[in-house]
Amino acid sequence: MKKLLAEKKLIVSVVLVLALIVLVVVLHGRKPSTAVARGRGMQTVPVQIVTVRLGDLSSVNTLTxxxxxxLETAVGAKVAARVQTVYADMGQAVHSGEVLAQLDPSDLEKQLAQTRAQVQVDQAQLQSAQDGTVNSLAQAKAALDQARAGYEQARADYQRYETLYNSGAATKQQLEQSRLKMDDGLSQLQAAEKAYNLAQSGDSVAVARAMLDKDQAAVAIIQQQLSELTITSPVDGVVASKNIETGEMVSPQTALFNIAxxxxxxxxxxxxxxxxxxxxxxxxxxxxxxxxxxxxxxxxxxxxxxxxxxxxxxxxxxxxxxxxxxxxxxxxxxxxxxTGLNTRPGIVVPVQAVVETPQGSEVFTVDNGVAHMHMVQLGAVSSDKAVVLSGLKPGEQLVINGQNLLSDGTKVTVVQSADQAGTKGIIGRLKQGAGK
Missing domain, CATH: 2.40.30.170 (Efflux pump adaptor protein, beta barrel domain)
Incomplete structure (x- = not known):
């Protein structure tokens, strides 16, 4: 709104300079040097006024x-993996379900094959336990030893990557992958400990079944992770940003695309x-x-x-x-x-009447030849009108030209009311006076 008011003030200032020069020549024998800004050093300041009236507020409804x-949606990876192929680029239109990128499945496929092989072992062990031919305690102990060794190795790898990361020799993605492997090793160790405790109780069948359930659950998790390596758009839209390149590692915390x-x-x-x-x-x-x-x-x-x-x-x-x-x-x-608004009447004034100051918006009214300053609160503002929410009353005489030269209490001369004539009429009248 301040930019709009500034443009209006520029137009008004040009008009006022012309009007003041002519008026001062008429009133002071062609001695225009007596006027200074804000009405100081002058006997009176020429102004143009308009009567404040209630208006139709719906005419001031142009808003910016x-x-x-x-909708803008961030699309990220659910699995830490290396980027195999990127299909979408910034500015590209995409549809819901369209493939944006493919992550490398090789590591997860190896894990899946190993876990499936372990499931087959578990199934055989369960059958043997059910037949009473398997020493469940020994197997549980071996599995526990294997799980403990795997966890200790994963923990050592994580500590090594943590040291490398702190020194700048490893990436955050590598550190995150080693942490996930350590967490997985801990889960397997806890399951093996539970199975060993069951074996010690003599329930070898329960131990074998627990091992089988654990590894079957691991197969399901890996299969789910494999399906999440294909990154798709959740909505129809346009790729607003792309933060992914082929060959780099990505983690679940990274936003790879933004779809708008x-x-x-x-x-x-x-x-x-x-x-x-x-x-x-x-x-x-x-x-x-x-x-x-x-x-x-x-x-x-x-x-x-x-x-x-x-x-x-x-x-x-x-x-x-x-x-x-x-x-x-x-x-x-x-x-x-x-469009089609039905609004109650309110005070609508020419936007050029408003003076913007560090203290806020102000306007001037005239009463008995004296200017009075009012701080006002504005509502909607269009290119030529402004809604006054408070600070003015209907019937007051509002200054719409010359207000930039006023202070509270400045004596003024009402050259002509805008209710009767426009700005061009003022200048014409002043020129006629100057020619006499």
Whole structure:
């Protein structure tokens, strides 16, 4: 809004310089050097005024917002593995279920083959236990020794990778893989200890069955991990970012792709409390995007926040926009105009009347030839109008030209009311006075 006001002030300042020069020449015998900014050093400051009236707030409903993706989803790996092939690139349109990348399955396939072989051993051992021909305690002890040795080796490997990682000689992915192997070894050791304790109790069949269940569960886990090596898009959309290259290691904590849904899009605007009552889900809006020229797009309100935003003193409203041609993109600025609003009257003033200061927005009124400053709170602002939420009352005489030269208490001369004539009429009148 400050940019809009600055543009208005530039136009007003040009008009005022011309008006002041002519007026001072008329009033002071062609001695224009007596006027200084904000009305100091002058007997009076010429101003133009307009009477404050209630207006139709629906005419000030052009709001600005930022276009964003309707949905943006991060896609990552569920298994630590090396990237085998990347199929998708940034900016590429993808469909739900489409393959984005393939991770190398060789390590998991080896683990699967080993675990399946162990399952066959477990099945034989269970059969032997059931036949009473297997010394369950000895087998459980051997399995326990094997599991303990495997865990100690995995723990030593993890400690070695941890030392290498801290010195910069190993990657985080390598450290993560060694930790997962250590955790898996610990699980196997705990299962073997449980099986050994059961064997000591004399229940060899239960021990064999427990070993078989454990390894069958491991087969299922590895098969699930193998299916997760194929990375697919969960939604229709466009690849907004790609953080993956062939040959590198990836871990479950890494986001490999971001998929943005570009049709539909959405834009969020802040709506003042004078207008919000007429807006609800389904309210239609016309959206224009400066980067796309004069073309307008149809939109509908998706959600209306029930809570006032304290920073903007307005209600956030989310609008959905169809984007079949994908001409609009996230990050573009959009102007939104709500259609068919029925709003109660409120104070609407020319935007050029507002002076922005470090303390806030201020305007000036005139009473008996004296300017009075008012701090005001603004609502919606369009290119030429602003809604005043507080600080002004209907019937007051508002300064719309010359306000940049005023201070509270400055004496003014009302050259002409804007209720009767425009700015061109003021200059013409001043020139006529100068020519007499």
């Amino acid at each position: 917002g930022m276009i964003s993706a309707n 849904q570009l049709d539909p899009l959405q834009v969020t605007v802040n709506v003042s409390d004078q207008v919000i009552a007429g807006i609800h889900p389904g309210t239609e809006a016309q959206i224009s995007v400066p980067e796309l020229g004069s073309k307008t797009f149809a939109g509908k309100v998706l959600r209306v926040s029930p809570v006032l935003d304290q920073a903007s003193h307005a209600y956030p409203v989310k609008i959905q926009i169809a984007n079949p041609g994908r001409n609009m993109r996230p990050g573009m600025t959009a102007s939104v105009v709500f």
